[in-house]
Amino acid sequence: MPLSRPSLVQIAEQVGVSPATVSRAFNRPELLNDATRERILTTAKRLGFRPNRVGSSLRSGSTKTLGLLLPTLANPVFAACFEGAEARALEAGYSVMLATTGYDSQRERTAARSLLDHRVEGLILTVSDPSASATLDELTANDVPFVLAYNESDRHPFVSVDNRAAAGDMVEHLAACGHRQLAMISGPLDASDRASKRLDGVLDRAARLGLPAPTHVSMPRHTAADRARLRSLLSSPRPPTALFCSNDLLATAVIFELAALGFRVPRDLSVCGFDAMAFGALMVPSLASVHQPSTEIGSQACQELLSALGGEGSRSLRLPHRLFGGGTVASLPHHAVHPSHRYP
């Protein structure tokens, strides 16, 4: 029952060997005589010794720790990302230090600094705008390896889906269901490049399909729907028949507010989201959405970071997305829908 955990040297004294030998018993066991190794290991266990990573990190210069910097865990997408990254890190013998930013670029910087102060060896992070991020500049200047998650960038390694294409696919689905007048609903665009890319994808694909230009409504927060803005959108001269929300949390909030405004989904209006969180599939009606593989985004980002640390450099990855048709999108009855446009 050791009051303060024993150190290497205490074990060394007990066993009657040098500290170096004890260290080797844990790190390079094959170097030791079987007998000594056993002797060391047993007394170590008896005294409840575990090597102090602080000392080890200081001397070796490696903390075996990765930093993870995400907007919020309230969005299950990021929670899954963490779990993916954590699992992969664990396999590689790394630990993970998590910090959240609340979509705030100020906190983004201070949190990143804090992680660096702890001497994490690299970072996985999601930033507001990777093309103009003080945090990323700082990381680059300090030669800290990092991999972006969810962000897309042509200057930095990232792991994400192809947000443009994914949003486009959803537009295609909506069009196939007979919708022509679309609206995109998002949070503040400057706090999420994902939302921007998705909006681009929506506009682009709509144009390509010959639909009238979708309108865009920006909500004050990423996950809450403002009733007034919603009302004014729907009372415009040519109101949309389908609302594409930039994430599932927002989509759910929108559906809720629509109910309050007297609109029923999907009878009066179709709604879809993005992320395909597990929850959406259980909603009644189920939420139409585009699935992005968050756990894999986390684990792959971790994988890329690890190989960067291993000196192999890291690629950027666009993982496949998948369209989830759902009950919240209805086919407009008065439109003939070409069979090839149907989704399962």
Added chain:
Amino acid sequence: MPLSRPSLVQIAEQVGVSPATVSRAFNRPELLNDATRERILTTAKRLGFRPNRVGSSLRSGSTKTLGLLLPTLANPVFAACFEGAEARALEAGYSVMLATTGYDSQRERTAARSLLDHRVEGLILTVSDPSASATLDELTANDVPFVLAYNESDRHPFVSVDNRAAAGDMVEHLAACGHRQLAMISGPLDASDRASKRLDGVLDRAARLGLPAPTHVSMPRHTAADRARLRSLLSSPRPPTALFCSNDLLATAVIFELAALGFRVPRDLSVCGFDAMAFGALMVPSLASVHQPSTEIGSQACQELLSALGGEGSRSLRLPHRLFGGGTVASLPHHAVHPSHRYP
């Protein structure tokens, strides 16, 4: 553009003072002559110096880091707990190291060990069974301060709601709505003492109210509903009219499976959950549930841990729960409901 970040001594050399003085410039600025302090701080900034916490931790014996050990972040309850704890820790100048256990007591132990190896100064954790947990024993033996979150225990400090009472209150609500034959649905009881306490609460309160003894069905996982078990429950001689699920995720899954079995909620069957995750309020119909203040559980647990570290000892706290009536629970029409039993 420093290739490897400079150290205290480099700054000291640059400025022409001793390392001790540089250290003081950051930790005890009031001890220094204003001029020297300024000189140090500016060159430190110029060279991009930030004190290395590894060295600092080693020497001072304090890492200013807390460990957080939770079952899974896939449950928003725990995600919120993290955010609460993180925020409080940040205020106190602490960082947080998070690890998840997946409800697995094996991983529970190894993850706790890993956190201790990092020399976290204390732990906030949720275990399967606090009354028989090898992990807790180990923590106690090593004199590591810790606070349980969500668990209740008479041997260890904890922060939670009163699960028994909370579950009881929901039973009361159901009874007030005219339900008499209840069923409790949970995951494996041995992996969650919360579920056990809630079941106790249900049985106890039902007995007290003179209801027939509720049946209990255990699902293989905490968040997934097994269709077969559900079917057999509902085809029993006296099927329940209301299902109390031990958490909201499970409740949602149950509602989904019920739909597949042809039951509509709440017309054919009432369903309620526990946790009152934000999401449930947005469901249509909204999910009846018992709210537990997860963010506060996290921040208060952190608070208690901090005061334990400060030597003040830590209390156990039962935070107030709150009943959320919701659309998934219907009043049985053929029952007169006493007005005093109504909930807002």
Added chain:
DNA sequence: CGCCAGACTGCAAACGTTTTCATCGTTGCA
């Protein structure tokens, strides 16, 4: 003038490891 307090700073020893280099037997082989 002498002395002391106080303000400021430096010296050097830790903290718990890892790792290079050296040491010392032993063994294999010519």
Added chain:
DNA sequence: TGCAACGATGAAAACGTTTGCAGTCTGGCG
């Protein structure tokens, strides 16, 4: 027999801080 090579271990110097102690200098006061 001599020598190289090898296996097993130790000595000691780092890694970047913090901190008790001691030192220097200044000014104030008797």
